Amino acid sequence: MRLILFSAFLSGSLLLSAGPLPAQEAVYQAPTGEAPPVAPPLKKGSPLDHLVNDPKLAEPAIGYKEGRTEGDAPWIAHRLIDEAGGQGWGWVKKSDAGWGSAKWIALQETPGLAVAPHRKLLKADADENWEFKFWGKFASYKAYDPRLDEQLPVFILQGYEVIGPQPALDIKVGPPDRIEHRPSGASSRDNRPILSDPGVD
Amino acid sequence: MRLLHALLSLALLGALHASAQSREDIVLTGGPALRFMEHGKGDVSHDVYWFNFVDASVIRLKELKDQAKPEELVTWLIYRPAYAARSQEMGMDLLAQLRDKAKNLGVRLVWFNSKEELVAYFNKGLDRDKIKIGDFDYFGHSNKACFLFDYSNTIDTMSIAWLHVKDLRLIDRDIFARDATCKSWGCHSAEMYSQWWKDHFGVPLTGAIGKTDFAHGGLPQLSNSDGKWAQ
Numbered sequence: 001m002r003l004i005l006f007s008a009f010l011s012g013s014l015l016l017s018a019g020p021l022p023a024q025e026a027v028y029q030a031p032t033g034e035a036p037p038v039a040p041p042l043k044k045g046s047p048l049d050h051l052v053n054d055p056k057l058a059e060p061a062i063g064y065k066e067g068r069t070e071g072d073a074p075w076i077a078h079r080l081i082d083e084a085g086g087q088g089w090g091w092v093k094k095s096d097a098g099w100g101s102a103k104w105i106a107l108q109e110t111p112g113l114a115v116a117p118h119r120k121l122l123k124a125d126a127d128e129n130w131e132f133k134f135w136g137k138f139a140s141y142k143a144y145d146p147r148l149d150e151q152l153p154v155f156i157l158q159g160y161e162v163i164g165p166q167p168a169l170d171i172k173v174g175p176p177d178r179i180e181h182r183p184s185g186a187s188s189r190d191n192r193p194i195l196s197d198p199g200v201d
Numbered sequence: 202m203r204l205l206h207a208l209l210s211l212a213l214l215g216a217l218h219a220s221a222q223s224r225e226d227i228v229l230t231g232g233p234a235l236r237f238m239e240h241g242k243g244d245v246s247h248d249v250y251w252f253n254f255v256d257a258s259v260i261r262l263k264e265l266k267d268q269a270k271p272e273e274l275v276t277w278l279i280y281r282p283a284y285a286a287r288s289q290e291m292g293m294d295l296l297a298q299l300r301d302k303a304k305n306l307g308v309r310l311v312w313f314n315s316k317e318e319l320v321a322y323f324n325k326g327l328d329r330d331k332i333k334i335g336d337f338d339y340f341g342h343s344n345k346a347c348f349l350f351d352y353s354n355t356i357d358t359m360s361i362a363w364l365h366v367k368d369l370r371l372i373d374r375d376i377f378a379r380d381a382t383c384k385s386w387g388c389h390s391a392e393m394y395s396q397w398w399k400d401h402f403g404v405p406l407t408g409a410i411g412k413t414d415f416a417h418g419g420l421p422q423l424s425n426s427d428g429k430w431a432q
Binding site for chain 2: 043046047048051052107108111116141142143144145149152
């Protein structure tokens with residue numbers, strides 16, 4: 001009986017102390033020293049296909065609409081390039097409000113429905129100081145801009161209409177933390193801006 | 202006497218079970234950009250290859266599996282939304298491919314969808330009083346202040362899922378074994394992240410000064426001749 005008990009104990013302990021089962025299939029061999037695979041062919045009609053193959057314009061076409069643009073536009077947007085190197089898109093305000101209430105935003109595009117107006121242009125900054133009617137909403141989350149170590153409110157774009165070029169706005173550029181000189185979480189160890197490209201590949 | 206033997210055996214079995222898994226090795230993998238976001242950026246266009254972080258992770262996971270003692274768990278944490286979005290863009294089921302890779306390696310695959318889920322796994326995913334993290338590797342986008350699990354996947358050139366140095370305080374200080382080995386294979390981590398990591402967890406994090414390059418296949422290399430690995 002002692003032998004039976006000991007055998008049961010030994011079997012049980014081996015069972016319980018064993019790690020995950022070993023792989024049952026051939027182990028994946030990652031490429032070494034060779035160029036990785038290239039992207040598969042573009043899917044015809046996909047947002048990326050349109051981006052790559054559609055003709056580009058020198059500037060936005062006034063009155064052009066894209067995406068869901070039913071009803072009165074709830075938002076007005078003013079495109080601006082951030083000279084500090086940030087990736088914010090520009091300003092967005094409610095249609096019936098003044099620019100003093102505008103927010104400096106990260107623009108979340110909705111590929112297949114509505115993408116940033118500059119995607120149709122020869123140069124990405126060719127819509128600077130142009131204004132647009134925007135349809136969409138603010139997201140519940142924020143975006144992190146790794147170049148400047150900043151967080152921005154996110155506007156999810158669902159549709160837009162081109163208004164046209166407008167005079168530059170006299171508003172300080174950037175999210176509130178930059179304008180109010182609030183330090184980022186990392187600034188006790190280093191000065192902002194971070195300006196380190198997260199680039200890998 | 203028989204009863205005594207049985208009780209002793211059960212007690213021993215319980216003790217063995219508690220110590221059966223005393224360490225966990227973790228590989229944390231961030232997601233790729235969408236080609237839509239990175240199109241037209243030339244030499245700085247990120248993640249032309251969708252599994253650049255995955256291939257490197259697989260190599261490291263295999264090393265960990267080969268070195269692991271029976272009582273060590275090997276866990277692969279992957280930021281799921283980025284691979285779901287890239288799958289949709291490419292018309293390929295990358296999530297299924299990731300599941301197959303984990304299965305072939307014999308490692309535990311744990312998806313996470315947000316920083317909050319990741320922090321919850323670190324703190325409560327396993328009983329951290331008993332199972333400490335013995336090895337940690339991060340593969341993904343980063344700057345010196347941040348691990349970026351999402352980068353240029355939801356918003357062009359930005360992130361909606363990250364772990365900033367100031368977020369480290371959300372993670373319990375004692376989740377790592379005292380002799381834990383930690384490494385970030387992303388860019389710039391040793392320029393800031395490593396210091397904050399050591400201050401918070403008490404274990405070093407090896408990282409890069411300068412950029413790292415995943416494009417050669419294999420584990421990432423330092424991009425520049427003046428770069429180096431540091432803690």
